[in-house]
Amino acid sequence: MRFRNLESYRSSGAGSDMQLAIPLPRTPDGRVYRYSPNENAHPRHFLLGGRVEGVTLPEAPTPRMTHAPGTPGTICPYSGVKAEDGAFTHPDDIAAAKEVVAHAAAADVAEVFHGMFADLGRKFAGSKFVKIKPGPKPHPKPRPRFARRDLLRDLICDECGRDYGVFAISLFCPDCGAPNIHLHFAREATLVREQVELAGKLDAGADELAYRLLGNAHEDVLTAFEATLKTVYLYKLTTRPADAPEVKPPGNAFQNIERGRKRFSEFDFDPFGALSADALAVLTLNIQKRHVIGHNLGVADAAFAEHATDARLGETVPLVGEDILQFADICKTMIDHIDAWLANGVSPPGHGSLPARPIVAPQAKEPAALTVRQLGKLAVSIGLWVSERSKKGFDDFIAEEDLRKAFPDSTIDDLAFAVAELAKDGYLRTSAVISKRIPRMRTTAELFITFDPHAVKTDPASDVVVIVDLALTKSDTVGVEELHAATGWPLRRFNPAFAYMISQINERRVLGGGTNDYPARGFFLMDEDRVDLKRFADRLRG
Incomplete structure (x- = not known):
């Protein structure tokens, strides 16, 4: 008995000892x-195509091939x-092959039974007692069809020319291992x-x-950069000795340069090692910019406004297409460096091409809007020093002796002039002392509002909005200790706001x-005060 349908898939053998080979379903x-x-190996799925035309394989594997x-x-x-190769057969394809075999076998069985009755019909064709009339020849059902679709990322290996597709970030070519x-x-x-x-x-x-398109493009650069570092790090963990100590999951460690460096130091490797100082500074600024775009709707906060020369607190962060492309070039330099590390020091093809424009580190920014009021450098330095050393953030007394010790290279006349500048612009309250060149000095709220974002990295202009919102939920009398407890902030942060x-x-x-710890014990709120506070907070929100 012959199995014509099954025989069409025969690779060797005959009869009941046939070996079958079912062709794998293919994508479009x-x-x-x-x-x-x-x-x-998550997600495990990938697609494998043929070798692209025009690629000639080397006689021996290249240094990057494994x-x-x-x-x-x-x-x-x-x-x-x-x-x-057989170990990589997809479970769905195994199931599909079984369906193909079952379909062919069923068709063969149907044909065999039809043939048997047809033979009997012919055998008893002249008999008066037995009549056998076979039905019509069975019409085979259509062969099974299996839809296959291509995945997200199509790649062509630049070492061996093999075409393939992967679902997530992959590390190696499935053909040559590069x-x-x-x-x-x-x-x-x-x-x-x-x-x-x-x-x-x-x-x-x-x-x-x-702006939205540019913001998405900028965020895509850092997302790809972060995901690549995380993928490589997790792969290297799998190559460590079995008795290596366990490590905590990386989480978002690769959103920060120093934390990322610390993670890769476990393998004695610096992923940022190929970047110049200028490129590293540009990368740092762009990581900060991404957080502002992704988490603050593009509005500059105090931390970002301090570093970016073209950003102001509370204003939208500017986005320039060429800057985004340069950011991508810097990240590409890093990724090529990591790729070479995976290939035992052999850089990928095309590595080292010059960037579209020279990379220049961002200029250091003067603190806050201090230059708007034309404060001199010594006055700015004194303001930062006072803010940084303050313990409670309001009405601090500044002794002349402490000031002179903090700025020993400045003359008494220079210090007196700088103090006068700060007092003129409302940062200090001063009162003359007959026996001294420098007047008595006490801080004002304005000093901490202006200098805190740069000296202690908190922003009273942002914090005050939180306090106003809390105060507006209270009764007519608001106590300072209750309000302070509701914020959960340290005293030094609470008082300026x-x-x-x-x-x-x-x-x-x-x-x-009645208190030495706070600027006031509290306050009464009338409806007109509530209106004023709400409008004040709305202005600061922008």
Whole structure:
């Protein structure tokens, strides 16, 4: 008995000893599904195509290859694990092959039974007692069809020319084993460039949309950069000795340069080692900018306004297409450096190409808007010093002796002039002392509002909005200790913001005296005060 349908898949043998070979279903682009045998190689799925035309394989593997391309065996692109080709068969394809065999076998059985009855019909054709008339020849059901789709990231190995697709960031070519994270990031950089170009083509009236496109492009650079570092780090953990100590999950460690360095120091490697000082400074600024864009709707906070020369507190962070592309170039330099580390020091093809424009570190920014009032450098330095050394953040007395010790290189006349500048602009209250060149000095709320964002990294102009919102939920009388407890802040942070708020309330309703820790014991609120405070907070919110 012959099994014609099954025989069409025969690879060897005959009859009941046939060996069958079922062709794997393919995607519209001609690729087949593959599935890593390594259970820890997430997401395990990938696609494998053919070699692109025009690629000539080298006679011997290149230094970046770990497997001769075109020879038996496949490399898991996510974990680097090598196994026989059959070990990578996708479970869905195994199920599909069983369906194909079952369909062919069922068709063969139907044909055999039809043939048996047809033979009997012919055998008893002249009999008067037995009549056998077979039905029509069975019409086979359509063969099973299996839909396969291509995945997100298409890649062509620049070492062996193999075409493949992966679902997430992969590390190696599945054919030759060469590291390929530089290919991933190069594709990200291409998409970012297309977004920047699209934003530049929008009409003048579409500024908001253009800003959104540029913001997305900027965030995409850092997201890809962070994800790549995390993927490589987790892979290197799997290559450590089995008795190596456990480490905590990385979390968001790679959103910070120093924390990222500390993680990779476990492997005696600095992922930022290929960057110049200027490039590292630009990278640092862009990481800060990404947090502002992603978490603060693009509005500069105190930390970012301190570092960026083109940013002001409370204003939208400017985005320039060329700056985003330079940011991508810097990250690409880093990724190429990491890729070479995975390839035992051999850089990927095309590494070292010059950036589109020279990388220049961002200029250091003068603290706050101090130069607007034309304060001299010594006056600015004194203001920062007073803010940094303050213990309670209001009405501090500054002794002349302490001032002279803190600035020994300045003459008494220079110090007196700088103190006069600070007093003139409302940062200090002074009273003359007949026997001394420098007057008695006490701080004002204005000093901490202006200098705290740069000296102690807190911003009273932002904190006061929180305190106002809390105060407006209270009854007519607001006690300072209750309000302080509601914020959960240290005294040093609370007082400047509290002093800023009570400066907006009619002084007749502020409860002064009775405390050494706070600018006031509390205050009464009338409806007109509530209106004033709400509008004050809304202005600061922008």
